[in-house]
Amino acid sequence: MINIGIIGGGGYTAGELIRILLNHPKAKISFVHSKSQAGKLVSEVHQDLIGETWLSFTNQITTDIDVLFLCQGHGQSVKFLEEHLIPEEITIIDLSRDYRLEENFVYGLPELNKEAIKNSKRIANPGCFATALQLGLLPLAKAGELNNEVHIHAITGSTGAGQSPVPTTHFSWRSNNLSIYKAFKHQHLDEIKRSLNQLQPGFNSHLNFLPLRGNFSRGIFASMYMNTEMTETEVAELYSSYYSDHPFVFVSGQNPNLKQVVNTNKCVIHVEKHEGKILIISMIDNLVKGASGQAVQNMNLTQGLDEVTGLQLKAIAF
Numbered sequence: 001m002i003n004i005g006i007i008g009g010g011g012y013t014a015g016e017l018i019r020i021l022l023n024h025p026k027a028k029i030s031f032v033h034s035k036s037q038a039g040k041l042v043s044e045v046h047q048d049l050i051g052e053t054w055l056s057f058t059n060q061i062t063t064d065i066d067v068l069f070l071c072q073g074h075g076q077s078v079k080f081l082e083e084h085l086i087p088e089e090i091t092i093i094d095l096s097r098d099y100r101l102e103e104n105f106v107y108g109l110p111e112l113n114k115e116a117i118k119n120s121k122r123i124a125n126p127g128c129f130a131t132a133l134q135l136g137l138l139p140l141a142k143a144g145e146l147n148n149e150v151h152i153h154a155i156t157g158s159t160g161a162g163q164s165p166v167p168t169t170h171f172s173w174r175s176n177n178l179s180i181y182k183a184f185k186h187q188h189l190d191e192i193k194r195s196l197n198q199l200q201p202g203f204n205s206h207l208n209f210l211p212l213r214g215n216f217s218r219g220i221f222a223s224m225y226m227n228t229e230m231t232e233t234e235v236a237e238l239y240s241s242y243y244s245d246h247p248f249v250f251v252s253g254q255n256p257n258l259k260q261v262v263n264t265n266k267c268v269i270h271v272e273k274h275e276g277k278i279l280i281i282s283m284i285d286n287l288v289k290g291a292s293g294q295a296v297q298n299m300n301l302t303q304g305l306d307e308v309t310g311l312q313l314k315a316i317a318f
Helices: 012-022 076-083 110-118 128-142 189-199 232-245 288-302
Strands: 002-007 027-033 067-070 091-094 122-124 150-156 207-213 220-227 249-251 267-274 277-284
Touching: 002 012, 012 027, 012 288, 067 076, 067 288, 091 288, 110 128, 110 189, 110 288, 122 288, 128 150, 128 189, 128 207, 128 220, 128 232, 128 267, 128 277, 128 288, 189 207, 232 249, 232 267, 277 288
Parallel strands: 002 027, 002 067, 067 091, 091 122, 150 207, 249 267
Antiparallel strands: 150 220, 220 277, 267 277
């Protein structure tokens, strides 16, 4: 069994991670660390886990583990690793943005860096928007076809903002509402551009990204378009070929909807041509493929398991 420790166990991503790991056939959670929740049952905080576990939060850390997940807020992972000496043989998977641009951490997007992930002990899990957008653009970058600006419109569920309440996450504000935030300057753009440059060196086209707050709890629905001389069939074949060895990405010929991916580790992609423009739709669950599910996928790769192990999750159709 893979013995696991979790730091920052009280938030949304940690709750999703615990849910997945409790049903993982090769995983055992050794401890769930939380300074603010120490002594409470995990199911008191993550109430969907009632009857699933009798684990309690602890403020103690042990190193008798194989994998350590860091689920704290941005800026806290660096602080934690400065304050705690974690043996090199323990795999660290960080779900914050602290190490996504650092050379001593492998960027944990399996559809880009699968082989490097398999051989690494330090993984930086991608951001949720970054995951959806990169999966929608990587095949074009691989083919050297990102040669003009990309227009991106993506809407995310409220859980993407984390569990700590702020004015724009309250139900009374979010319900029946819609708003743009961080237009053209979202923090995930840097990691997206680096990945695209990895596949298409010299890529410097504008990514015109408009992120929106959605009035639903989970999921990301991204639509992107750009000029291209490729036909719709050529683009579809390009995507199908790129993702043929990646079990969680599905290229669909049908116009998709968000419920196809909610509660799963899937990404569904759809492409269609409109005159001289190609439209790309890319959808994920922000808490699963955009965070905790992808983190477990990375764990599976580092531990020599099939990457789908423990991640056969079911979509919520209605």
